Amino acid sequence: MIRKFFAFLITFGLLVGFASCSEQELEPAKSNGEVLLKLRIYAGLDQASASDNPSSRSIPMSRNNNDQRPDGYESSDGDAEKIRTMRVIILRYDTINNQIIRTVEAARVVRTSDAGVPLNDNLEFPVLANDNKTIVLIANETSIPVSPNRALTASQWLDRWFSAQRDEQGRDRQVSESTWNALMNWTISMSADQPSFFTVLGDDGNYYQNPIPLSETFQIHTVSNDHKVEDGDEQDARIIQTSNLFITRAAAKVTYKIFCDDTYATDGQTSVVTGIRLDSIQPTEYLFIKDARYFPRKYNNGTDAQGGTVYDDWRNGINTDNWDQKRITGFEPYSLEQYFNLPTMLTGDNAIPIKEYSAADAPVVGPIYFPESMVPTPTSYFRVSVQINGGEWLSSQPLNTNILSSAGETGNRDAISRNTHLYVNIYFGAPGISVDVNVVPYVGVNLKPTFGFRPDATAQ
DSSP states (O other): OOEEEEEEOOOSSSOOHHHHHHHHSOOSSSSEEEEEEEEEOOOOOOOOOGOOHHHHHHHHOOOTTTTOOOOOOOOOOOGOOOOEEEEEEEEEEEEETTTTEEEEEEEEEEETTSSBBBSSOOEEEEEEESSSSEEEEEEEEGGGGOOOOOSOOOHHHHHHHHSSOTTTTOOOOOHHHHHHOOOOTOOOOOOOOOSSSSSSEEEOOOOOEEOOEEEEEEEOOOOTTSSSBBBBBSSSBBBBBEEEEEOEOEEEEEEEEEEEEOOOOOOSOOOOEEEEEEEEOSEESSSSOOOEEEESSSSEEOOOOSSSEEEEEEEEBOOOGGGOOOOOEEEOOSSSOOOEEEEEEEEEEOOOEOOOTTTTOOOOEEEEEOOOOOSTTTTTTTTEEEEETTOEEEOOOOOOOOBOOOOOOHHHOOOOOOEEEEEEEEEEETTEEEEEEEEESSSSSSTTTTTTTTTTOOOO
């Protein structure tokens, strides 16, 4: 008999989803002045203490299905979750002849330390005042397998179409609608024979994990050029605007832990775990999460001309209320037709003997990275399966408690969003095999300006 308990503590990770705008809101800027735009990009790169590590504390076995408390946040961990580079693209957009025209106003690739601090650069950009902007963030772009046109690398494609350098006629580089759509519909995939998302096969026959890409997009409106001067003197006065942004890992991950007690009977034979599998995973996701919903909301609320509430009104800026507790509540999957089971094979010396372990010695498998996923129907589920002695796969009951699922956000379909970490505890004992799962965000325990990307570029 296999029993399943699932506690899903949804992510702080977040994503794209543009607010809709009218043509009137997109009219060209009335001012030719400049604003010095300073970006603070919070990436959750602090180092968690042992007490912050879910593996060192008890895992809740079950919770009310409507419980949305963001508990169990943890820091990034390991080389795969470090940030090596960050590309920042700032586009202004205007409406001309009823068409949206996007122009690259600033673009920069920032090299960072492992702690996410920019090296030999900063995140300050002179841009037009009183203007609509789109900000695109991409980290670890060299880990992205191919660009949208498949003929160039990710960096080559971005350099070609989103460079801040002027074109051959000396004009600011404009981005066509087809190129913009290609960026927003950029997909990344894995196959069933990959041991983990963004793994590469080395010349020595071993697999190596590339750093996980991160991504986000935001819309902002810059202040007018008669805004209060916050820096400089009469000879060098600058209008300064600071925008707080965040960025999200474009993958989820799972870690398995094996427990056994002396009540588990093996008929006198030595049994071993030869495989663990996460079932019903989608092979492809959007690089920029599609139509993401967040709680708390991504942007602040505003009012329309009639005094009514405009929810997620990007013109009022990023919502920083409780934003260390933000999490994805819904997204649009790439497809509801493509699925595979993600096995982790434990052959030879990697096979795990089924015997009694202390909590400290319990074998750990993972982490294994995979795309965000959503099952095809409200009656489909995620499962964890175990293979013993190379035999048949033994599947768990559905993971159906506190998983990301709601009528308004996912169509009542179970989902695992990016930037989450599944801790799967597998127990061998009376009356058989049981599994419990805890899903936690892994973006950072507290998001403070003391780490991540800061305009003053100093580590603390």
